[in-house]
Amino acid sequence: MKGRGFACSRAETFFSGRGESGWGERLAETGRAKVRGKARSGLRSPLLGGCRSSVKFLMSSPEIASLSWGQMKVQGSTKIYKDCKVWPGGSRDWDWRETGTEHSPGVQPADVEEVVEKGVQILVIGRGMSEALKVPPSTVEYLKKKGIDVRVLQTEKAVKEYNALATQGIRVGGVFHSTC
Numbered sequence: 574m575k576g577r578g579f580a581c582s583r584a585e586t587f588f589s590g591r592g593e594s595g596w597g598e599r600l601a602e603t604g605r606a607k608v609r610g611k612a613r614s615g616l617r618s619p620l621l622g623g624c625r626s627s628v629k630f631l632m633s634s635p636e637i638a639s640l641s642w643g644q645m646k647v648q649g650s651t652k653i654y655k656d657c658k659v660w661p662g663g664s665r666d667w668d669w670r671e672t673g674t675e676h677s678p679g680v681q682p683a684d685v686e687e688v689v690e691k692g693v694q695i696l697v698i699g700r701g702m703s704e705a706l707k708v709p710p711s712t713v714e715y716l717k718k719k720g721i722d723v724r725v726l727q728t729e730k731a732v733k734e735y736n737a738l739a740t741q742g743i744r745v746g747g748v749f750h751s752t753c
Contacts, residue, residue, distance in 0.1 A: 632662030634693075634739040634746065637732045642702060645732075645751050659735070660691035660746040667748055679707030680748060682715040688746035695722045695738055699731035699749035706750045 637659070638646040645654040647664040656667040669675070672683040680698055688696060696716055700706040708725045716723040724734055728749055738745040 633742065634661045634735075634744060635659060635664055636736045636739050637747075637749070640729065640732050640749075640751060643752050645749060654749075655752070656748075656750050658688050658746070658748050660688045660693060661744050662691070667750075676701075676705050676753070677707050678709050680709070680712050682712050685712065685716065685748055688748060689716070689719055689721060691746060693721060693744050693746035695724065695743060695745045697724045697726065697731050697735040697738070697745060697747040697749075699728035699735075699747065699751070700725060701728055701750040701753050703727075703753050705753040 635648045635650070638648045640646075643655050645657050646652075647654065647657060647659055650664050652664075652666075654664070654666055656669065658665055658667045667684070669684075672681055674681060674684055679700075685696060685698075698708055700708065704727050713723055713725070724731070726734060728751060731747065731749060735745055735747045735749075
C-alpha cells in the first residue's frame with residue numbers, strides 16, 4: 574500500500590490490558606510511530622504517513638486479588654463479589670437466580686456460557702470452600718465440545734490455579750462460589 578509518497582506495509586500491533594470495563598485506551602508502538610486509540614482495525618495514522626494499521630487488543634484475565642468466606646475481590650474492580658464470573662477484560666457477579674442454579678445439580682452450561690463467549694482457552698470452576706457446589710458431567714462435556722480445557726477445584730485451589738494461569742498470559746476464565 575502506498576502512503577503519501579512512500580511505501581508502507583500493514584502494521585499489526587497487539588495490546589494487553591486489564592480492567593473491568595474492557596476496552597480502554599492503550600498506547601502501542603507501531604514501528605517508530607505511536608498510535609493511541611480504542612480497539613479498532615484499519616486505523617489511518619498520520620504518524621505512519623496515512624498507512625492503515627491493524628490494531629487489536631488482547632485483554633488479559635484479571636487476577637483474583639483476595640478471597641475469604643463470602644467475599645472475593647477482582648483486580649481492576651471496586652466491587653466485592655460473593656460469587657463471581659471472570660474473563661479476559663472483565664468480571665461480574667454470578668447471580669445463580671439467572672439460571673436457576675442450586676448446589677445440586679450445580680453449575681449448568683448456562684452458567685458458563687457468558688464466559689465461554691469471551692474466548693477463553695481454559696475455564697476454572699470453584700466449587701466452594703467445602704465443595705458443596707456440584708458440577709455435572711453435562712457441563713464438563715459442554716466445555717470440552719467447545720474446545721475449552723476445564724478445571725474443577727475447591728475454591729481456594731481454583732483461585733490459585735486461575736491466578737497462576739492469568740499471570741502466564743493465558744486467556745483463562747472462571748466461575749467461583751465463595752461460601753460452602
